[in-house]
Amino acid sequence: MAADLYSAKVRESRAYLSLLLTPLQWVIDVPSRFAGEVSDIVVDRSLLVKENAKLKSEALLLERKVQQNDALWLENNRLRELLKGSHRVDEEVQLVELIGVNPDPFQHQVIINRGSENNVVLGQPILDAGGVMGQVTEISYYTSRVMLITDARHALPVEINRNGFRTIAIGKGELDELELDHVPDTADIQENDLVITSGLGGRFPRGYPVAIVSEVIRDPGQQFARVRIKPTALLDKSRHLLLVNMPEIPVVPADAQLENEVTASEEKQ
Amino acid sequence: MNSGAPAPSGGGGLIILATFLVGLMLSQIPLPYYLEWARPEWVAMILIYWVMALPHRVGMGVAFFLGLFLDVIKGSVLGLNALSLTIIAFLTLLLHQRLRMFPVVQQALMVMVLVGINQLLFHWMQAFTGYTGDNLIFLLPCLISAVLWPWLFVVLRGIRRLFRIK
Numbered sequence: 001m002a003a004d005l006y007s008a009k010v011r012e013s014r015a016y017l018s019l020l021l022t023p024l025q026w027v028i029d030v031p032s033r034f035a036g037e038v039s040d041i042v043v044d045r046s047l048l049v050k051e052n053a054k055l056k057s058e059a060l061l062l063e064r065k066v067q068q069n070d071a072l073w074l075e076n077n078r079l080r081e082l083l084k085g086s087h088r089v090d091e092e093v094q095l096v097e098l099i100g101v102n103p104d105p106f107q108h109q110v111i112i113n114r115g116s117e118n119n120v121v122l123g124q125p126i127l128d129a130g131g132v133m134g135q136v137t138e139i140s141y142y143t144s145r146v147m148l149i150t151d152a153r154h155a156l157p158v159e160i161n162r163n164g165f166r167t168i169a170i171g172k173g174e175l176d177e178l179e180l181d182h183v184p185d186t187a188d189i190q191e192n193d194l195v196i197t198s199g200l201g202g203r204f205p206r207g208y209p210v211a212i213v214s215e216v217i218r219d220p221g222q223q224f225a226r227v228r229i230k231p232t233a234l235l236d237k238s239r240h241l242l243l244v245n246m247p248e249i250p251v252v253p254a255d256a257q258l259e260n261e262v263t264a265s266e267e268k269q
Numbered sequence: 270m271n272s273g274a275p276a277p278s279g280g281g282g283l284i285i286l287a288t289f290l291v292g293l294m295l296s297q298i299p300l301p302y303y304l305e306w307a308r309p310e311w312v313a314m315i316l317i318y319w320v321m322a323l324p325h326r327v328g329m330g331v332a333f334f335l336g337l338f339l340d341v342i343k344g345s346v347l348g349l350n351a352l353s354l355t356i357i358a359f360l361t362l363l364l365h366q367r368l369r370m371f372p373v374v375q376q377a378l379m380v381m382v383l384v385g386i387n388q389l390l391f392h393w394m395q396a397f398t399g400y401t402g403d404n405l406i407f408l409l410p411c412l413i414s415a416v417l418w419p420w421l422f423v424v425l426r427g428i429r430r431l432f433r434i435k
Contacts, residue, residue, distance in 0.1 A: 010347060017341045021293075028294055103297045104343045105305040106395065106407070138344065145344055175302055236302055 015116075018140040025111060025143065029099045091205045093127070093242040094118075099143065108151040108175065110134075112241060115142045123203050124246065128238035131209035131231065132156070132197055136243075148235050149210065150175055158210050159198040163188055166198050169210060169229060175236050178211055180227035185218050187225065195229055205244055281434030285327065288315055288425065289335060297342050306406050309414040310384050312339055313357055317383055318425045320361040321368045323434065332358035345391075346398050353390040357383055373419045381415035 100111035114120050116139045124136045126146050134154070138145035149156050152173035158180070159166045165188060168181045183189060193213040199206030211229035218225045292311040300308060312335055319327040336351030343350065360383060361368070368376055385408060392407050428434075 014341060014347055017337065017347075021338060021341055024290070024294055025297070028298055032299075100297060101299050102342075102344050103300075103305070103308060104345065105302075105308075106392075107344055109344050 014138075015140045018143065022140065022142050025100045092245040094245065096126075096241050096243045098239050098241060102145075106152075106173065108134075108148040108154075108171070108173070108235070109137070110146050110148065111143050112136075112146055112243070113143060114243065115140045115144050117141050120144050120243065125204045125244045127208060127242045127244060128233045128240070130233040130238075131211070132204060133233045133235060133238065133241060135203060146241075149231060149233075150178060150235060155181070156204065156210065157198045157200040158195045160189060160213075161194040161196045161209075162190075165189065166200065167227075169195065176230060177214075178229050178231060180229060183225045183227050185220075185225050189213060189216055189225070189227055191216060203246075205246060281429075281432045282326075284428065284432050284434060285319055285323075288319075288428065289331075291315075293335075293338055293342065296339065307409050307413050309417050310387060310410050313354060313384050313387050314380060314414050314418065314421055315425065316354060316358060317361050317380060318422060320358050321365045322426075322429060324362055324365045327358075328362060329355045329358045345395060349391055349394050349398075352394070353387045356390060357387050360386070373422055376422065377415045377418040380418045381411050384414045385411035387411075 094114070096112045096114045098110050099113045102109035102111070112126070120136055120139055122136060122139060126133045126135060132149060134146045134148040134151070136144050137147040147154055148171070149169065150171045150173065152171055154171040156169045156171075156178075157166070158169045167183055167187075169178045170181045171178055180189075180195075191213055194209055195211045195213065197204040197206055197208045197210055209232045211231045213227060214230040215228040216225060217228075289312065292315040295311040296308065316327070316332055316335060320332075332354040333351045336349075336354035337347060339350040339354070340347050364379065368379060371379065388408055388411055
């Protein structure tokens with residue numbers, strides 16, 4: 001156990017072990033996949049037509065937004081040039097699929113169908129259509145494990161979209177709630193404020209929606225205000241996720257870095 | 270695992286392996302969030318049955334490897350489940366002659382205690398490595414396991430008799 005906690009070699013053998021288990025995970029995923037296919041086959045024609053119309057109108061709306069967005073993006077870049085600031089780089093994404101969830105209710109983790117063979121990197125952020133879902137914490141050959149932002153050990157640097165107030169969103173181990181950490185009583189946070197990633201940790205790209213503020217409790221007896229926020233991503237429902245390829249190399253976790261340094265110094269000796 | 274190797278006696282190693290595989294699958298089937306806490310400990314239950322029925326074939330070594338796989342599935346530190354399942358196997362080995370004499374209901378009670386010990390050990394060690402849970406709801410699986418034990422017992426005994434595994 002100690003070996004697993006403190007060494008990278010064991011992590012490799014763990015990757016091999018989970019490679020052995022990968023077929024099991026696929027088999028478990030088969031029924032829901034099959035159910036999805038069956039419902040695709042037996043679906044009503046009028047329903048399809050209706051859905052098609054709805055999607056078309058939705059696409060139109062989104063296209064309009066994109067057009068506007070493009071113009072804004074260019075304008076933003078021009079302004080940044082004027083200010084001699086750096087360009088914002090667009091992130092690339094790849095579509096991944098969820099194939100399993102962690103059976104341990106204490107840990108909010110999901111398993112996705114890409115691994116080191118698909119160039120998944122430790123710490124890569126995962127999004128769904130609603131917003132940020134989590135980050136990759138463990139990689140096997142064909143699958144990897146994603147820690148959700150609601151996991152009790154997860155913290156995410158965020159800011160309030162309305163005024164740019166920076167804070168940190170802490171997971172609580174509950175699927176539909178996070179909390180903002182150390183928010184002063186006087187901070188300008190209101191209900192229904194959108195919380196977005198601030199990109200400060202260097203791991204998540206800036207500006208993706210994370211949550212909506214659901215409740216602000218200002219208790220004069222407490223040092224800080226309690227701010228409860230509700231994630232915008234459908235953490236327990238989404239099946240198709242986006243894996244963001246960050247333009248920079250993601251930050252290596254502290255212990256791995258330490259290990260690299262240790263091995264490097266050992267090699268020197 | 271000994272079940273993959275040429276069987277020393279009685280045959281049916283593959284069948285035992287298959288039941289364990291089914292157990293591993295059942296223990297990672299996605300459940301709705303509120304049922305997640307009530308997931309029975311399939312692998313521990315199947316292990317208890319085989320150790321009780323065939324103590325000369327399924328023992329602590331099998332338990333250890335099963336635990337390693339369970340660790341990978343649960344994403345816990347490698348060796349947590351391995352240790353707790355090994356202890357369960359050891360206790361069952363000590364008790365197996367008495368367990369065989371018990372009526373099924375009494376067996377179910379013993380299973381509840383054993384699975385409860387498994388859960389306690391597992392969560393105690395989880396707490397060492399930084400996972401915290403603040404209530405006793407993690408003990409719910411041992412109740413559910415005890416409730417399901419009679420059915421599992423009948424099914425596994427049926428399998429054992431059908432394939433004449435000794």
